[in-house]
Amino acid sequence: MGIFRGSSTPFPADSSLPEVFAAQVRARPDAVAVVDGEHYVTYAELDERSNRLAHLLRTRGVGPEARVGVLLKRGHELVTAILAVLKAGGAYVPVNPGYPRERQREMLADAEASVVVTLDEVRLASASDGETAPSVTVDSRALAYVLFTSGSTGRPKGVMVEHRSVLRLVCATDYVDFGPDERIAQVADPSFDAFTFELWGALLHGGTLYVIPTETILSHGKLGRALAAHRITTMFLTSALFTEVMAERPDSFVGLRNLLVGGDVVDVASARRLLGNRPAARPARLLNGYGPTETTTFAVCGLVESLPADARSVPIGKPIANTSCYVLDPDLNPVPAGMDGELFIGGPGVARGYVGQPELTEERFPPDPFAQEDGARMYRTGDMVRCRADGLLEFLGRLDDQVKIRGYRVEPGEVEAALALHPDIRQLAVVVNETADGWRLVAHVVPATPGESPAGMREFLAAALPEWMIPAAFVVSADLPLTTSGKVDRTALRSVPNVSPDAGAVPPSTDLERQLAALTSDLLGLASVGVTDDFFALGGHSLLAMRLVSKINDRFAARVSLGDFLYDPTVLRLAAEVSRDR
Template identity: 50%
Template structure:
């Protein structure tokens, strides 16, 4: 690349004016051609260069904070990163000159960046590395809601751009052709590849001066009626752009076939957007021991840059062929099922926290049938998706985990354990998830002493801002000893509840084992004269001793039930999770609930096998209502949290206060 090409890019140009008062963000990998604009744009114009750490670049919230901290005025974002910022942190664009490009755009995110981000200037840039970063520009002021593209505009200063047909003649407006670029921004050629240089850098057909050349980009485009150029994609070659890098899948196939463990390989591109697009490889192993995908990835990384390594590898016995003996690409396995074929056996999520993380992975990666021990990166994840995933986990769980953790613990099990460690220091038995709102507060015993009860955050959010929500943690999770009876657990939690809210009304709820303690708290509060409009029991079967309690319902209405004293014995949580489980099982098995005449709402998941419609709770009183919610024991409070919350909210709204 000659020096004049860099000067033409950043000095005395028309698309941007840089000066001593500017701060340019350095976000790109130094090997990426956008770094040329960032570094030399600052140094050759007396501006400041703000070097943003890689970890911050990959986290929308951290990047926004870093841009503010450094006072950045100008920045370039790849299209994929721009989409993420427009969606998750649009304020990072506000007031700044924002350049974006590198692959086909999605108009909806450009419109979102404009309306929600309100940048000072928003410039859509186009240009291959061979023309030194940028060749055309288009200032985006408005995005037509019906458009399918955003123009790449007109040539930047000191640059020639033509759209030519197969005969090298200019095409009229509306007719597709190939983009050719000329001017002082052209590279000298490809190092050590005179054949490729001669193929791509051709003589200038419109200038008689010797040595003048045009670069054939291989990109299709057409002129609009207003003279702006509209990008249409690649020509008939196999080049694709993934995360700003131009890739030929054939090169990856050659690298795979060069491995002794591989007899044949086909590489395809899956995903429709800049964020979801990734390489997937189908491999037929050579005779002998079958290689694992992990072994193939390890070998490929010796010869290919990371962005060319397929995100997914599936092993096949043979390539599917058409009746004519040609490769039948349409018969290749669906990439949604690649993970299952790649790793075979999976450990499913074990608790609601792992379920929540799995749902986020499924949405981002677009695949199913993976386990909690499968690697995010081996499932097709990359650094940009990793940043989105960690942000989504933070929003769902309310706990911030550094992105670097994912590179040492890239599994659902590892992330869930890290989240638990981050919250273990807190000894609070009740957490105010949402303290605001005018409705009677819901005190919810989440019962999740393995996952931490983080599903309460999206549940509270789905219930609405006007519904106060307090998560009551099970004993052992909060660092305190585990009482031996449900009654003793209820007594301790009532003391904590009254410290936080001395008087009612109280709405109680509980999931799984938490339902027993919730009902017992409600019964005790009513006996103490407090208002309990409703108790919600989520997917919990009535204890075995409930039948004996039902025989006392009539006498209980006239004779107060004596308080059951708390059992003095308690197990220390430090004795281990297995002992804690045993103590809970024993407490539930010995729990003989007293009759309860208040309103009880039972929500049973649709996969519950118990034949009793009310799961046995009507034995305790007449005021039991039963509703079915979608999902199973875990997914009803994670994947289907919106439907579950809607049912709870409706029940709260119709609750009659005593």
């Protein structure tokens, strides 16, 4: 009757992340903990480096419950900093250094971060004293980290996660068999909660974390070669990236034990294609991983072994160990088997709540009436699901406007709030538009001065929002359609006409440029593109860039580097690279 419980296993619910990590240091000090390019860091070295930085953080006032911003790129320094923050008693707040400065400031302010760690602090600590860990007691219910998700009110929400929630995710669990022989790929942005799975799945079991460079991740052939070269055993990919890789290099995952895919709905055709490969040409296990940030990365996982010919979706699976799922009606009563309902999640993986937002915390984290633990709360996901006859949960859709774009949660309202600050815009609406390549944001704007187009809208947003929150298209209109009640009719805005070519665009001048421009415009859904137009300013993103470069290399038997295109994302640069290889 709508209540599903994962197995109960003896995970270290009364311990802390530094304590479990310390046990691995004692057990295998010389084992390699992190591989980052040419850097091979053992458990003993990582322990010592993080201890030194932890002592430095203590001198700067870091202690229990203190939030510490970590402004570092993916790599071994980031891992050192995170461990140091926890050993000092604090909670880490990872902030991508590539985010706009204003976004960084907002996140650190909202998290109430008292200290920020950059590369300067890591280097300063390397020459300081303190080879042993500070004498700090860290409770299992202490705050471990704060991660931000998009917020409908115009500002991101900081999700507070405790130590025991992370331990529930990776210790004594049943969806992946972690151990010292695990080689886990680190591909996620640290501000994305899949990073929690990667980092602690390796370090709390004596395994090795392999940092895969971003360009390698986004280059089909390079990704497969890197996974094979490092003999990676387990990795997580967003659904969007998985679909891209399967379309171009379906043999990339040979040799993996576990390939977890999630962050959004898994593409049925891509999953079926992978399962159709012979066993030696695919990972041993394909898993659909589901879980909001508010329930610590994964709450539900499903082993995907086959898909019926008429399957319209990939089931998300069953609750993982020490996790409960409730499918409830609007009155919070469990629904009968086979009926639709909203998914609520309970158990020790449920986060503490949102930083500085008690009302929203109370709304999204109500008391759990089905739990045996006093004071337990559950998380209201806003996702509609159904329990199938085989006991697996099936995702049906959202109850609100929230959407996943390349694995990231995006609230259109947050984008609207940022764009509304543009001085040349009188009225606007940001809606979600579905294309053959997935979801995209479209901004419909009414200019403050009739007949004029607001200048630099994309650049304006780029100063405040990460690139995956910037609309793919901007449509300027004299007014917005209204419903009979006087509200913006968002349904009428769903269909978007192809953007007309810019009158100032530089047209192709050679046959090669014309072919490359045609490939680019087709991919972006535009009538045409100029040879000097910026691919990203036209609505492109990293996954589309990966696909374009792959198509060009296949079409022209070229060796265009994704990095070269990202540095100069124009048709003119593509033409030069293709010509050079001829």
